[in-house]
Amino acid sequence: MEQFDRRKWLKTAGIASAMTLFGGVSLEGKNPIKEIKRKSLVPGTMVRLSSNENPYGPSEKARQAIIDSFGDMCRYPRMFYDELLTKIAAKEGVSKDHILLTSGSTEGLKVAGLTYGAGNGEIIAADPTFQSLMTYAEQFGAYIHRVPLDENFMHDLDEMARRVTSNTRLVFLCNPNNPTGTLLPADDLRRFIEDVSDKAVVFSDEAYCDYIEQPGYPSMVEFVKEGANVIASRTFSKVYGLAGIRVGYLIARPDIIKRLSANVVSYINVAALAAANAAIDDQEFYQFSLSKNKSCKEMIYTTLDEMGLPYLPSHGNFVFFKTGQPISTFGKAMAKEGIEVGRAFPPLNDWCRISTGLEEEVEAFTAALKRVMG
Ligand SMILES: Cc1ncc(COP(=O)(O)O)c(C=O)c1O
Structure with missing residues (x-):
């Protein structure tokens, strides 16, 4: 260049x-x-x-927290997980066993792709959308049904629902969608989740949910609380400005979280936990x-x-x-x-x-x- x-x-x-x-x-x-x-x-x-x-x-507070964490870098990070899990649980209105901390939400996406896609699992996703989950799953033998966006550049929810079969393991939504920035109409989304989550897990990538301005727009966490087959992903990379330090999380039913956590590879490091802990309060x-x-x-x-x-x-x-x-x-x-x-x-x-x-x-x-x- x-x-x-x-x-x-x-x-x-x-x-x-x-x-x-x-x-x-x-x-x-x-x-x-x-x-x-x-x-x-x-x-x-x-x-x-x-x-x-x-x-x-x-933020200034996150930077200071990172500096203040230096003395604890001699410890393995597990002992510091609980503070962040407690804060996220309170924010989301769920118990801690509904949350899986991941190294950026990308690790959560990959873990879900591996868990549900490995060994010929079928995954349905819009196209174009954020691809991490699908490209990772493909490496483990998943088949991806890519459903083109509709004429309004929105997920074609009708077509995505129509493609669901007994072989479908996961349906991926990205809402707001990357790269289009579009937001699914709340009622369409609710109907879709009610219909599809009985047949396959619905994964909702909510990396940009903080930017939604529509009052009362539903988070998929509401469905998680009702016990639905739904996973939502969140990140500290966007509005919190912590993309480089890698913290994200998944929210799902405890049995789903347990299954997903078996495929997690990395720990969140001590500095990242400190930064996220400060950021979430800021x-x-x-x-x-x-x-x-x-x-x-x-x-x-x-x-x-x-x-x-x-x-x-x-x-x-x-x-x-x-x-x-x-x-x-x-x-x-x-x-x-x-x-x-x-x-x-x-x-x-x-x-x-x-x-x-x-x-x-x-x-x-x-x-x-x-x-x-x-
Ligand atoms: C829709 C979407 N999901 C997830 C990510 C990955 O974010 P993270 O930094 O949490 O891995 C991005 C990054 O741009 C994104 O656009």
């Missing part, structure tokens, strides 16, 4: 800031985080709007992240509206928009401008997924997009 001059980029984008040039962004006066310093802000590095991270994290940062995400999404919508580029209103921390050119070409052109955009999501190859970032990064994206699209 062509070496990118961040200094030049800032100049052309018209947003030069001394702090940014030296690898830090001052957020003084905008509590709860004072300053971001990181290697990925050093001149010459790309602006990463490709992986739906939360660039404002980790309402100030949580709200701050939500509001930053909202304003950055608005900035992206405004740009796309101005440029007449179609996009899907998003319930996540990213926006999926139509460039009208192959993502391979578009991605390379944006990379030359210093902006790393989302990968290809076939068959929607002339669409692009752009993550929300720091406000200045979104401004840089806007400037680059205008240049690339002429």
Whole structure:
């Protein structure tokens, strides 16, 4: 990839800031985080709007908790699980045996893929969607029924339900969906779960559920509480800004959790547990992240509206928009401008997924997009 001059980029984008040039962004006066310093802000590095991270994290409290955990690094982490399990259980309104801590939600997705897919298990999933569970399961012999999204870019729930047979082991939902950012209508979702969860386990990937603004939107945890065949996954990677430290969890009936836990490979490390423990209590940062995400999404919508580029209103921390050119070409052109955009999501190859970032990064994206699209 062509070496990118961040200094030049800032100049052309018209947003030069001394702090940014030296690898830090001052957020003084905008509590709860004072300053971001990181290697990925050093001149010459790309602006990463490709992986739906939360660039404002980790919160000050999570950072301090990580530092404070150093002295406990000589211990195996199991003794620290209970504190986080207790907090998650209280938040979700379930008992601790309904929760499985995993190394990012990706490990939970893989564990479920292995548990239900191994040995010719059939899995039904929308397409495109977040693939981790399916690609992992395929390695163990699973057969995946990929059901194209409907004309509104939503999961085709009718077709997914129709495909369920006695061979179906798991039905995967991603809600809000990655890469489209779409949210299933609550009533359709309820009907689907009631119908399908009697026949197969329904897995609901809720990585982006914190960003849903619709009041009273149902979490799949409600179905878990009723004893349904449902697994929900959650993560500390998005709104909590902890993607690098790897903490997520699954919520399901205790018998399902027991079955899944047999396939877990890794422990959550002591620093990650400390970070998650602090983050889950940090309402100030949580709200701050939500509001930053909202304003950055608005900035992206405004740009796309101005440029007449179609996009899907998003319930996540990213926006999926139509460039009208192959993502391979578009991605390379944006990379030359210093902006790393989302990968290809076939068959929607002339669409692009752009993550929300720091406000200045979104401004840089806007400037680059205008240049690339002429
Ligand atoms: C829908 C979805 N699920 C899960 C993940 C993985 O997140 P984690 O960092 O918790 O492994 C992502 C990451 O982008 C995602 O988009």
